[in-house]
Amino acid sequence: MQQAVIFVRVSKKEQDYHRQLEDLRAVAQTQSVRVVAEISEKISGVRTNQERGGIQELLQLCRQGAIQKVFVCEVSRLGRSTVEVLQVVDELTRLGISIYVQNFGIETLKNGKRNPVAQFMFTLLAEFARLERETLRERILSGMEEARRQGKKIGRPDGTVEEKATFLKKYGSVARNLRAGLSVRKTAKLCEVSINTVRKVKTLL
Known part of the structure; x- marks a missing residue:
């Protein structure tokens, strides 16, 4: 039986990752995969992977050679940028570990070989996630600039x-x-x- 890790992340402290865990546990059960670890983190998506304890723990487990599959709900859980996501995908692929992305039902490996469709999808999805973050950031900055034009104070309260x-x-x-x-x-x-x-x-x- 294959052994797997479930990896989940939310970007805000008030968000809950338990729904992600429950969904991925169900997927693992249908695939007859034994989940040996569940890694969860609450950290902003703008943090680099080097700054993320969860992703580093995941990579360390994978490098030990006891894992054959990683379950994530979305590709954006693996990194803040296209480059970071693809670095994780490439390393796990070299280690012979397949990544299953729940919301698209795709895996990076098929019978131990690279799945070209999944590789292509990962590149596109990671880039879409990055563009979505940039668009959100631009909207926030635009809103702040508009507030300043209206004379509203932006930033920390006086005296802090x-x-x-x-x-x-x-x-x-x-x-x-x-x-x-x-x-x-x-x-x-x-x-x-x-x-x-x-x-x-x-x-x-």
């Missing part, structure tokens, strides 16, 4: 200050890109944050 260490930890990927020599604009695009946020990080470094 976020400590330097806390702020830099929150935007660790921004700090790393700046230290690596990337421009403010390029860093903002890669990390999916505002240019003002990147400038603030740069000032604090």
Whole structure:
């Protein structure tokens, strides 16, 4: 019997991942697969995979050689960008581990071989997820700009200050890109944050 891991993620603390778990458990049961671990995390999708404890735990389990399949509800659970998703897919494929994506009913491997349809779908779906996040971010920024034009105050209330260490930890990927020599604009695009946020990080470094 194949052994599998169920991996779920939600991006907000108030969101609940138990429905994802129940759905994926049911799928595993219909496929006669033994679930040996369930990994769940509540973390923003804009965090890099290196900053995500859940995805790192998943990769570590897979590298140990005892797993043959990973269940996820959506491809976007595997990374914040197309590149990150495909990196996970490529590594697990090299390890001989198939990824099952519930909402499309596709797997990356068929009889131990790459499923070209799934590979193509993963690329498209990961890119769609990235574009959706960018569109949402643009809408938020546009709404904030409109509020400013109307004279509304945006940001923290007067008299509140976020400590330097806390702020830099929150935007660790921004700090790393700046230290690596990337421009403010390029860093903002890669990390999916505002240019003002990147400038603030740069000032604090």
